[in-house]
Every structure is written in structure tokens, then in C-alpha cells.
Amino acid sequence: MKNLFSYLVACVMLISCSKDKDKDEAGSNLSNTPTAKSTYDNKNxxxxxxxxxxxxxxxxxxxxxxxxxxSASLVIDGKSYTYTSNNSTTEGANSTITFRNxxxxxxxxxxxxGSTPTITNIHVNGHSNAVVQILKEESYAQAYCFEGTFTEQGGNGTVNLVIKKNKVxxxxxxxxxxxxPPLKGSITNNNITATIGENPNPVATITGIISGNDIKGSWSSDTGSGSWKAHRTL
Incomplete structure (x- = not known):
């Protein structure tokens, strides 16, 4: 019986280590090098x-x-969809493009x-309340995307972030x-400070600490408070 118990413990540890390794390897597949070309750092x-x-x-x-x-690659719940556009474009001009799938x-x-990128008029089947927040990547400043959840009274909400240099x-x-309103803030030494809504009367304040591909933090408002966490996915 003792040998059987030892065997079961070893199996559990092996499975746990395997899962941790898979997670680490998944994170290591994420590039840490910008793909944006310097030619377009200050263009559309x-x-x-x-x-x-x-x-x-x-x-x-x-x-x-x-x-x-x-083209555009949209990942929803782990499934990827490719969108394309036939609109004509001009380098260095204000642009509005419709992407379709x-x-x-x-x-x-x-x-x-290249400033003020926005995505509007979103029609994605099964996602009637869709919203997107987006940033431009530069050749010297990679943009990173994180997806996660936050605790709130009555359940968990969704918190998704895009980070570039000292901006979140x-x-x-x-x-x-x-x-x-969207969350906006800054990053200093991997510490996030942000608000939902504009100062001096934001809807909520957000703090967090970036550790590799993970972020953990807390939030507070006039009506409650809680914790949040997110993992890098792009």
C-alpha cells in the first residue's frame, strides 16, 4: 500500500510538472521582438x-x-478568425478600413x-456587445496583449489589457x-497605475504588478473592491 501511495504521488507530481512546463512553453512561443517596420512608425x-x-x-x-x-487576425475564446479588406489605402493618410470575414x-x-487607432461598428456573430481597445506597435516599442478576470460581487468580470512601453x-x-469607460494608465518599473474613466472622478482605480507574462493587482471604487489577474496571449 505504501508503494502504491508513493507511485500515485509521483504521478500527480509528474502531471503537475508537465502542465507547468506546457504553460511555460506556451509563454515562450510569444515573441518579444516588434514586427512593426520602422518605415511606418509615424504613419498609418x-x-x-x-x-x-x-x-x-x-x-x-x-x-x-x-x-x-x-488583414486582421481576431482570436475569440482561443479560436482564430482571419479578416480581409478590399478597401484602397494611401500611405500617410487618414484611413478608414472595413475588415470582413x-x-x-x-x-x-x-x-x-498612426495615432488614435479605433475599431467601431463591430458585427461578430454571437458577440453583440463586442468592444475592442487597440494600440499601434512601433519598431522600437512592442505592444503586448493580456487577458484575464477580476473578482466582483456576484461573480467574475473580464479584464483585458494592451501594453506598450509605459502605457497601458x-x-x-x-x-x-x-x-x-476604457481603462487607461501608466507603467513604472513594472507597476501599473490606471483609472477607469477620467480624473478627478474616475469610476475605479487600478493597480498591478507585471511579472513576466502575468499580471496581478487590485481595483477599488466607491461601490466595491477586489483583485484581478491577467496572462499574456499576444
Whole structure:
């Protein structure tokens, strides 16, 4: 019996180690090198990365980063969908592009210098309340996407973030999908400080610590408080 117990313990430890290894290897597959070309650092063309809620996921837009490709990869609940566009584009000009995948579509808008990228008019089957927050990646500043959850009274909400250098933007969505403003903040020495809504009267304040591909933190508002965590997925 003692030998059987020892064998079972060893098996449990082996399975646990295997899962940890799989997680580590999955994280190691994520690139830490920007793919954005320096030619388009201050133009509308280039690479854009963001996070999706209405379920959970991330998005990568290749806006002719290689001079020709115009496509978007949208990942929802781990499943990837490729969107394309037939719209004509001009380098260094204000742009609005409609990306489509069969009957699903969304509009991507960006200024001539690559600033203020936004995604609107989102129609994705099964995700009627979808929202996307997105940032432009530069050749010297990679954008990273994190997906996670936060604790709240009555259940867990979704928290998805996109980070670039000392900037963080994202979406904090309660379990009842109450519409609240985007999260915006800054990063200093891997410490996140952000708010939901504008100062001096934000809806909530957010703090967190980045550790490799993981983030943990807390949030507080006039109506409650809790913890949150997220893992890098792009």
C-alpha cells in the first residue's frame, strides 16, 4: 500500500510538472521582438494590436506593414478568425478600413501619423456587445496583449489589457456587461497605475504588478473592491 501511495504521488507530481512546463512553453512561443517596420512608425501603415471583449480575445491588424498585406487576425475564446479588406489605402493618410470575414465585419480608423487607432461598428456573430481597445506597435516599442478576470460581487468580470512601453489601455467589463469607460494608465518599473474613466472622478482605480507574462493587482471604487489577474496571449 505504501508503494502504491508513493507511485500515485509521483504521478500527480509528474502531471503537475508537465502542465507547468506546457504553460511555460506556451509563454515562450510569444515573441518579444516588434514586427512593426520602422518605415511606418509615424504613419498609418504598420502593426496594431488590441484586446477584445464580448467573450474574450485579442486582435492583430497588419496594415500593409510589408507594403502589401491588409488583414486582421481576431482570436475569440482561443479560436482564430482571419479578416480581409478590399478597401484602397494611401500611405500617410487618414484611413478608414472595413475588415470582413463572411458576414462578420468591423471598421478600423487611424490618423495619417498612426495615432488614435479605433475599431467601431463591430458585427461578430454571437458577440453583440463586442468592444475592442487597440494600440499601434512601433519598431522600437512592442505592444503586448493580456487577458484575464477580476473578482466582483456576484461573480467574475473580464479584464483585458494592451501594453506598450509605459502605457497601458484596456477594458474592465463586469459579468453583467455593464458599459463602462476604457481603462487607461501608466507603467513604472513594472507597476501599473490606471483609472477607469477620467480624473478627478474616475469610476475605479487600478493597480498591478507585471511579472513576466502575468499580471496581478487590485481595483477599488466607491461601490466595491477586489483583485484581478491577467496572462499574456499576444
Amino acid at each position: 501603415y504598420g502593426i496594431y494590436k488590441g484586446v477584445f471583449v464580448g467573450s474574450t480575445g485579442n486582435i492583430l491588424i497588419n496594415f500593409k506593414n510589408d507594403g502589401t498585406t491588409l 463572411n458576414n462578420d465585419y468591423f471598421d478600423f480608423t487611424v490618423n495619417a501619423d 489601455e484596456g477594458l474592465f467589463i463586469p459579468a453583467d456587461f455593464q458599459v463602462i
